[in-house]
Amino acid sequence: MQSTDVVESIKRVLRDRGLHATSARVSVLEVLREGHEHRSVEDIRAQILERYPMIDPSTVYRTLETLEEHGLAVRVELGDKRTRWAYMTDAHHHMVCRRCGAVAEMGDAPFQRFADDLTGAYGVRVDMQHLVLHGLCRRCAARSDT
Amino acid sequence: MQSTDVVESIKRVLRDRGLHATSARVSVLEVLREGHEHRSVEDIRAQILERYPMIDPSTVYRTLETLEEHGLAVRVELGDKRTRWAYMTDAHHHMVCRRCGAVAEMGDAPFQRFADDLTGAYGVRVDMQHLVLHGLCRRCAARSDT
DNA sequence: CTGCTTGCAAATAGTTTGCACGTTC
DNA sequence: GAACGTGCAAACTATTTGCAAGCAG
Numbered sequence: 001m002q003s004t005d006v007v008e009s010i011k012r013v014l015r016d017r018g019l020h021a022t023s024a025r026v027s028v029l030e031v032l033r034e035g036h037e038h039r040s041v042e043d044i045r046a047q048i049l050e051r052y053p054m055i056d057p058s059t060v061y062r063t064l065e066t067l068e069e070h071g072l073a074v075r076v077e078l079g080d081k082r083t084r085w086a087y088m089t090d091a092h093h094h095m096v097c098r099r100c101g102a103v104a105e106m107g108d109a110p111f112q113r114f115a116d117d118l119t120g121a122y123g124v125r126v127d128m129q130h131l132v133l134h135g136l137c138r139r140c141a142a143r144s145d146t
Numbered sequence: 147m148q149s150t151d152v153v154e155s156i157k158r159v160l161r162d163r164g165l166h167a168t169s170a171r172v173s174v175l176e177v178l179r180e181g182h183e184h185r186s187v188e189d190i191r192a193q194i195l196e197r198y199p200m201i202d203p204s205t206v207y208r209t210l211e212t213l214e215e216h217g218l219a220v221r222v223e224l225g226d227k228r229t230r231w232a233y234m235t236d237a238h239h240h241m242v243c244r245r246c247g248a249v250a251e252m253g254d255a256p257f258q259r260f261a262d263d264l265t266g267a268y269g270v271r272v273d274m275q276h277l278v279l280h281g282l283c284r285r286c287a288a289r290s291d292t
Numbered sequence: 293c294t295g296c297t298t299g300c301a302a303a304t305a306g307t308t309t310g311c312a313c314g315t316t317c
Numbered sequence: 318g319a320a321c322g323t324g325c326a327a328a329c330t331a332t333t334t335g336c337a338a339g340c341a342g
Binding site for chain 2: 077079081095098104106107109110113114117118119121122123124125126127128131133134135136137138141142144
Binding site for chain 4: 161166167168169186187188203204207208227228229
């Protein structure tokens with residue numbers, strides 16, 4: 001299990017979707033797969049530059065967009081102006097605390113129930129992969145109860 | 147019931163919150179109150195210019211931020227890059243269709259149930275005023291069932 | 293009159309685009 | 318070698334900020 005194998009498996013994934021396995025795409029996917037937090041374009045680029053020679057920001061933008069179209073990456077809007085990106089894995093959700101800024105992760109079950117409710121009531125099919133909510137985190141909510 | 151009365155009532159609302167009742171604030175609130183769709187800063191400014199002499203974009207930005215802090219306006223992120231604003235009224239929610247772009251409004255009940263679920267499960271207090279979801283609208287969902 | 297607000301102009305920040313060259317298949 | 322993807326530089330768009338002058342209380 002060498003890092004070469006990781007690269008090879010990523011290339012296979014890309015070619016399976018009919019994409020050219022370019023070094024830009026490989027490096028972006030490689031970095032995305034290493035953690036499941038959501039990262040900005042600049043974070044991603046910085047991590048790539050630590051081990052690959054060079055990549056232009058515009059290439060990172062274009063690459064992420066391509067990966068998104070092919071179901072390999074997800075776009076997450078946390079509420080500040082920069083778009084975050086994550087490797088497409090299991091559904092999990094976030095809440096950004098409006099008081100302290102903490103980002104909490106939450107499991108999928110209540111979200112699925114909610115999505116089903118909405119389908120029943122309105123016929124819509126809600127994307128429930130990486131929802132972002134705002135509000136008060138557990139700690140700030142508890143404090144404001146006093 | 148003259149338009150003067152509208153202006154006077156808005157001024158009262160502003161002063162009640164300890165804000166100076168400036169013409170910028172009055173005109174922004176007046177325009178926001180006229181419809182409950184969500185409008186961009188430029189939309190709002192354009193509507194103001196139809197009847198008031200002049201207002202700078204930066205003033206609209208600052209005014210909306212102030213109104214938000216005082217609970218008179220809500221910020222809504224529909225997913226494109228510009229922030230939309232609405233008059234703060236009853237809770238209602240939106241779904242942006244990822245296929246056709248339609249924006250559907252939905253009532254509050256399932257959302258409240260969901261918020262209570264999350265409080266029970268995670269202790270968080272979710273803001274459920276103007277949530278924006280993404281997915282497939284009724285029509286596009288039906289079509290993709292074939 | 294005193295401080296909060298505004299207009300103006302300029303600066304940011306994130307993102308997008310056109311084009312010539314390099315790479316992948 | 319044909320099509321696709323990348324780097325580079327420049328353009329855009331929405332938004333923010335500093336400052337001097339204006340208006341509200």
